[in-house]
Amino acid sequence: MTETHSARDAVWQSIQDEARLGLVSDPIFGGAAAAAIQDHPDLGSVVAHQIGTRLGRTPGERAQLAAIARRAQRASPDLVDAAGVDLRAIAARDPATTSLLPPLLNYKGYIAMQAFRVSHWLWTNAQPDLALLLQAEASTSLQVSIHPSAQIGTAVFLDHATGIVIGAFSTIGDGVTILQNVTIGRHDALPGRGPRIGRGVLLSSGATVLGDVAIGDFAKIGAGAVVTSDVPAGCTAVGTPARLTNCLDTPSPAGT
Incomplete structure (x- = not known):
């Protein structure tokens, strides 16, 4: 075994x-x-x-x-x-x-x-x-829509899990926490691959991450923030448009 x-x-x-x-x-x-x-x-x-x-x-x-x-x-x-x-x-x-x-x-x-x-x-x-059918049924029944082409690691926690949208070709690492009403997707004005979310990231309620951007390991995205550019590892992004704050020399897991 x-x-x-x-x-x-x-x-x-x-x-x-x-x-x-x-x-x-x-x-x-x-x-x-x-x-x-x-x-x-x-x-x-x-x-x-x-x-x-x-x-x-x-x-x-x-x-x-x-x-x-x-x-x-x-x-x-x-x-x-x-x-x-x-x-x-x-x-x-x-x-x-x-x-x-x-x-x-x-x-x-x-x-x-x-x-x-x-x-x-x-x-x-x-x-x-069949993959898209399953996505559609999950979106209708659970209010969570994740495109089947997305790549998602393990130990991912969808907390409250209402109004979550994860678009095509997004990448999400291990240990990520995603709260309600979060959107992760490509930017219409900037076609290309979807966002890349690192390990241990916290995406707070109502956060939006758009475009070909990278969110570094253990970063935190504040409630209602709109992120359209990279967020370094360990930093917190808040506001619309998002600004960086609390960048740490030594990243700590999201939620701590």
Whole structure:
């Protein structure tokens, strides 16, 4: 068994333990959560089911979308590994929870990110129409629209996950936190590749990042800021248009 498989199994074991404890402490609501876990053999199965449940409008659509996600997971087990890393990141960074089960079952930002990962796999495996369909369903159902051509690392946390738009060919590094109403995309007046967001960046509520720009590792983009030029690592960008402040000699992770 590889280290990756061990980590994946550890996450799944923790989720099962939380479900059992929840059943004991609250037989009604805990029972529903436990059933949602006990019906599945592994984390990937739960994630695929949640994608189908949250994006599909009819039983047939829900089953079809879950099957698409499961097929992608079987072809690329890294999707399940990423789902585990994303889940642990939420438990570590979200002050509202320290558990894995609530975000897995209830956080639409988590499911939106996993739906994106499936759509990106479809996009890179010559199934663009299906990838764009999945994007459209996620946008309609979850209010999160991420183009399947975007490249996104792991441990990414979509907090509150409403009104988030990530455009084509954007790149987002590991450990990024994105709050509600954030837009990341290309600039109409400056055609080219999308923004490149570094590791550990915090994008606060209502922030907009446009054009062929680079946001350095552990930078912070303030609420409502409009960024159309590079932000060095460790700096904070605030205002419209954004200005730089609090640039650090030694960058620290976003959210600290």
